[in-house]
Amino acid sequence: MTQPPSSDLTLPDGVRVVAGRGGLLAVQVDVPACRGEVYLHGGHVTSWSPLGREVLWLSRDAVFKPGTAIRGGVPICFPWFAGGPDGGLAPAHGFARTTEWALVGATTDGQWVELILALTDSEQTRAQWPHSFAVDYRVRMGEDELALLFTVTNTGDAPFTFEEALHSYFAVEDIRSTEVDGLEGASYLDMVPGADRGPHVLDGPITFTGETDRTFQSTGATAVIRRGPRSVTVARDGSSSAIVWNPWVDKAAAMADFGDDEWTGMVCVETANVKADAVTLEPGATHTMTAYITI
Numbered sequence: 111m112t113q114p115p116s117s118d119l120t121l122p123d124g125v126r127v128v129a130g131r132g133g134l135l136a137v138q139v140d141v142p143a144c145r146g147e148v149y150l151h152g153g154h155v156t157s158w159s160p161l162g163r164e165v166l167w168l169s170r171d172a173v174f175k176p177g178t179a180i181r182g183g184v185p186i187c188f189p190w191f192a193g194g195p196d197g198g199l200a201p202a203h204g205f206a207r208t209t210e211w212a213l214v215g216a217t218t219d220g221q222w223v224e225l226i227l228a229l230t231d232s233e234q235t236r237a238q239w240p241h242s243f244a245v246d247y248r249v250r251m252g253e254d255e256l257a258l259l260f261t262v263t264n265t266g267d268a269p270f271t272f273e274e275a276l277h278s279y280f281a282v283e284d285i286r287s288t289e290v291d292g293l294e295g296a297s298y299l300d301m302v303p304g305a306d307r308g309p310h311v312l313d314g315p316i317t318f319t320g321e322t323d324r325t326f327q328s329t330g331a332t333a334v335i336r337r338g339p340r341s342v343t344v345a346r347d348g349s350s351s352a353i354v355w356n357p358w359v360d361k362a363a364a365m366a367d368f369g370d371d372e373w374t375g376m377v378c379v380e381t382a383n384v385k386a387d388a389v390t391l392e393p394g395a396t397h398t399m400t401a402y403i404t405i
């Protein structure tokens with residue numbers, strides 16, 4: 111089992127740390143406004159359930175074990191996305207989603223709960239990415255908003271460039287009748303294998319009729335997921351990229367940690383800075399990317 115958070119951290123009422131699935135440590139929130147769960151493994155939000163209705167999607171086949179990313183919720187992609195700007199980097203989406211994070215703060219005002227997680231460079235991270243950094247990740251959950259504030263500081267003495275994504279999976283009634291609005295007019299790359307990569311310009315709301323994997327660039331536009339009776343809005347700050355993803359039939363079947371029929375019930379709308387939107391930080395500089403998820 112991973113290390114418990116430092117014992118001098120006082121947790122407010124409604125917040126506790128438990129041995130979750132696979133024995134991994136999970137921070138559970140249970141307050142009148144919402145319930146939620148964040149695994150220290152990957153700094154991974156796996157649940158946000160305001161007023162008893164789950165907003166995020168988590169695969170029934172998700173694997174909870176060291177070294178493996180959890181399928182669903184909000185994986186953190188850092189310090190690169192996919193195989194990195196030029197491809198070829200491993201592990202896919204960087205090491206943050208498979209590394210243990212520390213819980214360094216937890217507060218509540220009775221309505222909101224804010225959890226503060228931290229990740230800093232170690233011998234293990236420097237072997238994969240030779241930079242000194244500190245990430246402060248604030249997860250604020252309440253009755254109608256989940257705010258995710260991801261702050262990276264360059265604690266070294268040379269500049270570095272990184273990619274980042276809050277790879278949020280949302281539950282939808284049926285992807286075939288789901289629409290994502292708000293990104294009209296934005297430029298995107300079509301990352302589905304074999305497709306014309308583009309860049310393309312989006313000319314209307316996104317509807318889903320097959321595998322979809324679009325990387326929107328140079329846009330901070332807010333996306334609205336119309337997914338049944340209730341919509342979810344993903345607003346962003348400090349984020350110029352957004353990824354919209356559904357694997358559809360064949361890719362879902364090819365993933366061991368994704369139920370064959372589960373592609374109908376999810377969509378990813380990700381808050382990111384990737385490819386040409388990668389961020390460069392000078393020594394001592396800081397960058398914050400925020401996702402505001404509201405219902």
Ligand SMILES: O=P(O)(O)OC[C@H]1O[C@H](O)[C@H](O)[C@@H](O)[C@@H]1O
Nearest residue numbers: 179192202203301323353355378
């Ligand atoms: O299977 P993973 O490494 O978690 O990646 C899952 C997906 O993440 C992003 O949305 C990418 O755009 C997709 O190409 C990728 O398939």
